[in-house]
Amino acid sequence: MLDAKHFRDGIEETAIQLARRGFTLDTDTLKALEAQRKELQVRTESLQSERNARSKEIGKAIGRGEDATPLKAEVGALGDQLDTAKAELQKVQAQLQEIILGVPNLPADDVPEGEDEEHNVEVTRVGEPPVFSFEPKDHVAIGEALQNGLDFETARKITGARFVVMKGAVARLHRALTQFMLDLHTEQHGYLETYVPVIVNHASLQGTGQLPKFGEDLFHVDGESQDKVAMSLIPTAEVPLTNFVRDEIVDEAELPIKLTAHSACFRSEAGSHGRDTRGLIRQHQFDKVELVQLVKPEDSMAALEELTGHAEQVLQKLGLPYRKVLLCTGDMGFSAKKTYDLEVWLPAQNTYREISSCSNMGDFQARRMQARLRRKGVKKPELMHTLNGSGLAVGRTLVAILENYQQEDGSVVVPEALRPYMAGAERITA
């Protein structure tokens, strides 16, 4: 959510900035609503003020033993006016709120302009794609060839499309990856390990920006009655982790707060029928190790570089070739101010595929969440900045390992960094 100021005096400038990321701000509607809001709010508050004062007088009159009946009637009429004004104000504010909650973040100045991923800018490329003396297979072929490996058939039977069952050494490799990532981030990068709910309430989802606009991307767990608060499965642990500080004011000395968690993530993938239907790339359920940083505003851009570097470390230690891409305005997520994607090399696809997305959200989420910090000697609290990134998507990392470390005989070499987590095993064999 942007500062309300952006929709008042500087609205034209805001519209220009939003146009950079392909969002059209309806300035006419906003201006009209804003004018109504101002008028109604001023009127409502002054009516309120008057009624409060008059009601107190009634109390005093009664205290003096006077007859307050005529006064009561008068103030009662005032109350009716107030109710009308209040209702109108509420309507206008709800309309404004709905629009404002649907406006994406403003891109940072150094974000390249562009409509889609075509205009993303490659920043660095690390590692060499492996050269094979044979035709490399994709992870599905590799995983299914193993006696106990990837089993999409069983998953389809017990649940449906876009789910997987992993078995044996592949399941263990998957577990090893999460262990390795968590250890790296907690022991070397200074994150606090956490375990969090994968079902969250809607206040949390609004806080990080998934709601109200992107509800169809989520799986919902509805309450059995209308009054029950509905909840949803998290699409990323960013939601629970970032919401740690919702409605909190933290002392500046406590920042930065660096959190990591391993969790299952759930995405309905509405609208991606037919995309990446084969394999583990796009699943309804997948595991991810998430990195979240809550920082002082002036530190957030540096923190983005740092956090991205932490995710890169995972790829480097696993010996996976990747590139780092700066997303253009049109390809960024709703809440992001600046985003780097890390893309890992997938031999079978002969291309780099997203395995991590690291974003600085600025104060966008913090404003929705009322997540603030208090500086020493300053009375008024200030919005903090929030960042998050995958460190990494575990399923996709598994894909990358199977494909990049595959051998002609169908076995897969275990990267050295993972061997301690695999009882020393050097390779997975058929």
Added chain:
RNA sequence: GGUGAGGUGGCCGAGAGGCUGAAGGCGCUCCCCUGCUAAGGGAGUAUAGAGUUUAUAGCUCUAUCGAGGGUUCGAAUCCCUCCCUCACCGCCA
């Protein structure tokens, strides 16, 4: 799931229709006093929003005592619904 008790400011805790944005205490900040320390005295100490404004300064106003609705001229206080916490019982990984 059942029964009971509760949800008030950073914390503890009063208040039971008007004079309560909220007593008192603790904590914290500043000042005074005290040759260190301890003790003592004084002042201050929520958040959000609106208007005014060059201003994130001041001033004025509004809202907030778990959430939402209702009664009333007026609700922290009364009524309803929901959420949450605690205790005991049942069930359970």
